[in-house]
Amino acid sequence: MELDQRKIVILTTIIKNYLETGEPVGSRTISKYSGLNLSSATIRNEMSDLEEMGFIVQPHTSAGRIPSDKGYRFYVDQLMEKHHKEIDDVKTEMFEKVDRLETTLQTLVKNLAQNTNYAAVVTGPSIRTNKIKFIQTSLVDSRRLLLVVMMQGNIVKTSSVVLDGSEELDFNRVLSINMLLNDELNGLSVTEITEGRLAQLLARTSYKETIRAIVNSIVNMLDINLGDTQIYTSGATNIFKYPELTEADNASKLISAFETKDELAQLVKGSQEDGTDKKPIQVYIGEESPLQNMADCSVVTANYELGNGLKGTIGVIGPKRMDYEKVLEILSKLQSEMDQAFR
Amino acid sequence: MELDQRKIVILTTIIKNYLETGEPVGSRTISKYSGLNLSSATIRNEMSDLEEMGFIVQPHTSAGRIPSDKGYRFYVDQLMEKHHKEIDDVKTEMFEKVDRLETTLQTLVKNLAQNTNYAAVVTGPSIRTNKIKFIQTSLVDSRRLLLVVMMQGNIVKTSSVVLDGSEELDFNRVLSINMLLNDELNGLSVTEITEGRLAQLLARTSYKETIRAIVNSIVNMLDINLGDTQIYTSGATNIFKYPELTEADNASKLISAFETKDELAQLVKGSQEDGTDKKPIQVYIGEESPLQNMADCSVVTANYELGNGLKGTIGVIGPKRMDYEKVLEILSKLQSEMDQAFR
DNA sequence: GTTAGCACTCAAAATATTGGAGTGCTAACA
DNA sequence: TGTTAGCACTCCAATATTTTGAGTGCTAAC
Numbered sequence: 001m002e003l004d005q006r007k008i009v010i011l012t013t014i015i016k017n018y019l020e021t022g023e024p025v026g027s028r029t030i031s032k033y034s035g036l037n038l039s040s041a042t043i044r045n046e047m048s049d050l051e052e053m054g055f056i057v058q059p060h061t062s063a064g065r066i067p068s069d070k071g072y073r074f075y076v077d078q079l080m081e082k083h084h085k086e087i088d089d090v091k092t093e094m095f096e097k098v099d100r101l102e103t104t105l106q107t108l109v110k111n112l113a114q115n116t117n118y119a120a121v122v123t124g125p126s127i128r129t130n131k132i133k134f135i136q137t138s139l140v141d142s143r144r145l146l147l148v149v150m151m152q153g154n155i156v157k158t159s160s161v162v163l164d165g166s167e168e169l170d171f172n173r174v175l176s177i178n179m180l181l182n183d184e185l186n187g188l189s190v191t192e193i194t195e196g197r198l199a200q201l202l203a204r205t206s207y208k209e210t211i212r213a214i215v216n217s218i219v220n221m222l223d224i225n226l227g228d229t230q231i232y233t234s235g236a237t238n239i240f241k242y243p244e245l246t247e248a249d250n251a252s253k254l255i256s257a258f259e260t261k262d263e264l265a266q267l268v269k270g271s272q273e274d275g276t277d278k279k280p281i282q283v284y285i286g287e288e289s290p291l292q293n294m295a296d297c298s299v300v301t302a303n304y305e306l307g308n309g310l311k312g313t314i315g316v317i318g319p320k321r322m323d324y325e326k327v328l329e330i331l332s333k334l335q336s337e338m339d340q341a342f343r
Numbered sequence: 344m345e346l347d348q349r350k351i352v353i354l355t356t357i358i359k360n361y362l363e364t365g366e367p368v369g370s371r372t373i374s375k376y377s378g379l380n381l382s383s384a385t386i387r388n389e390m391s392d393l394e395e396m397g398f399i400v401q402p403h404t405s406a407g408r409i410p411s412d413k414g415y416r417f418y419v420d421q422l423m424e425k426h427h428k429e430i431d432d433v434k435t436e437m438f439e440k441v442d443r444l445e446t447t448l449q450t451l452v453k454n455l456a457q458n459t460n461y462a463a464v465v466t467g468p469s470i471r472t473n474k475i476k477f478i479q480t481s482l483v484d485s486r487r488l489l490l491v492v493m494m495q496g497n498i499v500k501t502s503s504v505v506l507d508g509s510e511e512l513d514f515n516r517v518l519s520i521n522m523l524l525n526d527e528l529n530g531l532s533v534t535e536i537t538e539g540r541l542a543q544l545l546a547r548t549s550y551k552e553t554i555r556a557i558v559n560s561i562v563n564m565l566d567i568n569l570g571d572t573q574i575y576t577s578g579a580t581n582i583f584k585y586p587e588l589t590e591a592d593n594a595s596k597l598i599s600a601f602e603t604k605d606e607l608a609q610l611v612k613g614s615q616e617d618g619t620d621k622k623p624i625q626v627y628i629g630e631e632s633p634l635q636n637m638a639d640c641s642v643v644t645a646n647y648e649l650g651n652g653l654k655g656t657i658g659v660i661g662p663k664r665m666d667y668e669k670v671l672e673i674l675s676k677l678q679s680e681m682d683q684a685f686r
Numbered sequence: 687g688t689t690a691g692c693a694c695t696c697a698a699a700a701t702a703t704t705g706g707a708g709t710g711c712t713a714a715c716a
Numbered sequence: 717t718g719t720t721a722g723c724a725c726t727c728c729a730a731t732a733t734t735t736t737g738a739g740t741g742c743t744a745a746c
């Protein structure tokens with residue numbers, strides 16, 4: 001059977017209607033709103049075809065039809081095509097005063113959730129591949145150093161280093177340690193701080209224990225503590241707006257996923273791997289999603305790349321009947337702006 | 344009517360039973376479990392009295408009784424008395440490696456939620472009254488300073504200061520600025536950084552614009568950005584474990600309160616004002632709570648005070664039928680440990 | 687190819703039925 | 717006088733039943 005023009009119109013009408021109402025769509029409704037001037041009986045015949053082809057399903061015998069995952073997929077693919085032809089050069093004002101990546105991402109994710117009415121998640125760039133821009137240690141008291149590391153994107157991390165006291169430090173010695181650290185480590189990512197590097201560093205100083213403690217602290221801070229990537233979320237409670245997600249204990253699972261953030265990391269990681277350069281925006285519909293908890297949701301993710309090579313992901317999580325058009329538009333707009341913001 | 348010993352036993356039995364089961368308690372149950380060896384009919388008479396006195400209510404004519412807010416209040420007050428006589432010197436290991444207050448509080452709140460199975464909230468000390476311990480600025484590039492401020496409790500805040508470029512800075516100049524800042528501002532809280540102070544500071548330097556920008560940044564950072572007090576939460580999803588809180592759209596409101604944290608701030612602030620020194624732990628039952636959203640919950644808060652004068656609050660939010668005994672025990676234990684941890 | 691008409695289906699809403707836990711009251715008992 | 721057994725009564729909650737209506741597929745006519 002072929003998907004002719006008329007079938008496409010009917011399918012699209014069903015989907016659009018369902019996106020709005022969330023209720024199964026019957027033949028009479030279509031006959032009134034499709035603009036095709038066909039009777040409900042004719043529509044019924046076509047719908048029966050569409051069902052056979054797998055684009056729509058009946059929740060039960062005497063109900064209207066709702067889109068299947070395949071149906072959504074068709075609709076979204078169609079949207080994506082249309083979308084590529086449009087050029088949107090509208091500017092949001094979000095990036096006017098870009099200072100630190102962290103705060104920027106925080107406001108970004110908040111706005112995203114508010115604008116879409118779905119749950120939003122944004123990840124910062126992977127710290128492990130992000131490069132050190134600047135290191136500073138200072139003596140807080142005789143036994144403790146404050147360590148401040150600034151990464152690309154002006155991400156600042158701090159920790160304190162407790163010394164065992166075998167090496168006496170004073171102001172000038174800390175100064176020279178700072179110079180040494182910056183000299184050796186600037187421009188490196190954590191993954192590049194190898195044993196060899198450390199040895200090279202130690203060879204140039206007599207404060208071996210202190211340096212060792214500091215480097216250790218840096219690696220810990222960037223490697224383990226942060227679980228690699230920082231994840232910002234917002235609008236988790238928006239899912240309460242969509243009854244189909246609140247049924248049973250779905251809500252509980254979803255909200256809990258947002259509270260712990262562990263699973264979200266996977267979600268986002270997956271999308272970065274899938275992403276060939278041609279498809280910077282991805283749509284996962286229902287079962288397509290990498291997480292079981294999200295099988296009743298749709299997930300739209302966009303990878304962004306800052307000018308300096310840092311990569312991250314923006315994502316929206318909502319019901320299958322999400323307003324794909326709007327979400328795609330917003331995400332692609334944000335994506336292109338992010339690309340330019342941090343050059 | 345008088346609340347004699349027998350009535351107390353019956354009331355207590357009703358409450359304990361209801362705490363466990365969450366179901367209304369009938370006269371037969373009591374006659375079996377109170378240990379009083381009275382028939383259900385006798386119990387019925389007493390229950391009828393207790394209801395008249397306002398300690399218990401009937402959800403509907405032919406149901407068992409459940410404790411009223413007044414009933415809970417009686418029970419909790421009784422507990423509190425008993426509690427004061429006990430001395431618990433059990434040590435948790437949470438505070439072994441206390442480094443920075445922020446991370447400590449984060450793990451604290453997480454443990455609290457996991458141990459109690461309720462939602463937990465912990466606030467750090469008010470930054471506005473917290474004192475500056477150490478200031479460090481460093482030149483990131485020609486136009487930008489990285490500002491690091493360490494407060495009491497080793498809370499570290501950073502921000503970057505963008506300079507207008509009218510004053511050329513170099514390494515040595517930044518050094519002298521640092522010394523000046525530390526000299527003038529250490530030991531002060533934000534509230535103490537007045538116009539007069541600033542004037543005094545400016546009089547001692549020729550880099551007036553830079554200093555002005557830095558001080559501005561410090562005040563902003565500590566005053567506005569953080570909304571005064573930092574709030575850590577955990578276990579919000581635990582409320583899904585208690586059906587009576589999940590009914591209607593209560594869950595939505597509660598979770599949302601936890602996501603935005605605004606309301607929680609009030610909750611906690613209220614408890615700090617109420618708190619005379621004699622009652623460091625407070626229990627709000629149902630309507631007693633300062634927030635309408637929490638009218639179906641009970642809230643238990645404990646104020647802690649670190650050795651150095653910093654104050655904060657630990658709180659647990661759960662259903663009215665929460666295990667008060669356990670919660671009181673845990674909170675008071677934490678409270679006393681906190682008091683000693685950061686001396 | 688399209689459509690009106692009709693019998694059929696089935697979920698959801700409305701309504702009825704039942705069971706049982708709980709009560710209050712009264713009268714008898716220790 | 718306090719306690720208790722017994723009984724009629726209440727009413728929620730669970731279950732069963734009926735009703736309703738939106739929707740379908742099929743057939744026959746246009």
